[in-house]
Amino acid sequence: MDTLRGSCVVGQSGGPTAVINSSAAGIIISALEHDEITHVYAMENGIVGLLEDRLFDCAKESIDELKLLRYTPSSALGSCRYKLAEYTDDDSDYRRILEIFIKYDIRYFFYIGGNDSMDTCNKISKFMQNVGYECRIIGVPKTIDNDLFGTDHCPGFGTAAKFIATVTAEISKDNQVYGTKSVVVIEAMGRNAGWLAASAALASVIGDGPDLVYLPENVFSVDRFISDVRALSEQKNSIIAVVSEGVRNNEGRFISEYGSTLSKQKDVFGHAQMGGLAATLAGYINSQTGLKTRGIELSLLQRASAHIMSGRDSEEAYRVGVDAVRYATVGHSDVMVAFERELKEEYCCKTLLRPLVEVANKERLLPQQYINRQKNNITDEFIKYALPLIEGNIDYPKKNGLPVYAKLKKMI
Numbered sequence: 001m002d003t004l005r006g007s008c009v010v011g012q013s014g015g016p017t018a019v020i021n022s023s024a025a026g027i028i029i030s031a032l033e034h035d036e037i038t039h040v041y042a043m044e045n046g047i048v049g050l051l052e053d054r055l056f057d058c059a060k061e062s063i064d065e066l067k068l069l070r071y072t073p074s075s076a077l078g079s080c081r082y083k084l085a086e087y088t089d090d091d092s093d094y095r096r097i098l099e100i101f102i103k104y105d106i107r108y109f110f111y112i113g114g115n116d117s118m119d120t121c122n123k124i125s126k127f128m129q130n131v132g133y134e135c136r137i138i139g140v141p142k143t144i145d146n147d148l149f150g151t152d153h154c155p156g157f158g159t160a161a162k163f164i165a166t167v168t169a170e171i172s173k174d175n176q177v178y179g180t181k182s183v184v185v186i187e188a189m190g191r192n193a194g195w196l197a198a199s200a201a202l203a204s205v206i207g208d209g210p211d212l213v214y215l216p217e218n219v220f221s222v223d224r225f226i227s228d229v230r231a232l233s234e235q236k237n238s239i240i241a242v243v244s245e246g247v248r249n250n251e252g253r254f255i256s257e258y259g260s261t262l263s264k265q266k267d268v269f270g271h272a273q274m275g276g277l278a279a280t281l282a283g284y285i286n287s288q289t290g291l292k293t294r295g296i297e298l299s300l301l302q303r304a305s306a307h308i309m310s311g312r313d314s315e316e317a318y319r320v321g322v323d324a325v326r327y328a329t330v331g332h333s334d335v336m337v338a339f340e341r342e343l344k345e346e347y348c349c350k351t352l353l354r355p356l357v358e359v360a361n362k363e364r365l366l367p368q369q370y371i372n373r374q375k376n377n378i379t380d381e382f383i384k385y386a387l388p389l390i391e392g393n394i395d396y397p398k399k400n401g402l403p404v405y406a407k408l409k410k411m412i
Contacts, residue, residue, distance in 0.1 A: 311392020
């Protein structure tokens, strides 16, 4: 395929992760080294920044700061949640994007995100094909939820899983201090998929895993939950239950709605705002059993836990960024970079490409073989799948004992 010369632009979208900036660093640093890419721009606050012509020149950033992105949590480029209409219904946003592309001679578009972000990539790609503007569009996977279709796992999940498993073990130790009967309910993120809550079970490898785990892949019964807790309380003093925020009853209603109005609030993609489940369930346990209870909502800590970053997660997040540029410059477009696990004795993953149309707006739920028959804990098969993803540590730079994060100038 002929060499395509022109500028590239990179953006971040959706909820941050501890390693999303590592992917951005992989794209930016690699793109700066490719001769066919004439300028490297970043859009501030994702597609919204592109529409508002808020791009900054990555070549004006210090290479040392760009390298620090690998250790910096959150979305350093800024993020957004913005839903593009179908261009056949309303092409105003697309015409504006084309105008910006022409202004900066953008021929490479890299967007780091999850399900909804792949939808954005897919829509822009189809529009550019329709109007005949050559631009290679690549989706780069990101989500702590690990629910993106078409990839073995997502960058961001490994670190979040490591954090959740570690915190679960620490809470378990703390809950055993007084020798009295008590229950801790830990709420993990996960609206429709239970990968994060399931990752708490990784703590069982060191003997401090949860006693109970409940996921949105199966119907949740409050009565059954109380019964499980009551039965365990007759056998042991300290009980740890981990529950995914998205568990629903047999009518499809979020259990979090029982005690919170948050879930009635929706974002632009129609997703309910979650939270408050742990406190609600802890209250039920106390009122039904009289046991001492505590609800803990891990909340944003799950996606900002760079201090406990998985070395493998960080390396793979950077690699998908580098490979996105490599794939684009040799002619690929309208695809997402994905991981495929190779069947070897030791963990090994390679990157490949998935058509955007196959992954956009699709969710990958936790397979039932990863959930026990009682639907209240995780199987060893899940442990085998997830354990390699949390391995390795990062010796991140520090000053006065605190982490040093990238500070981008964001110059035009």
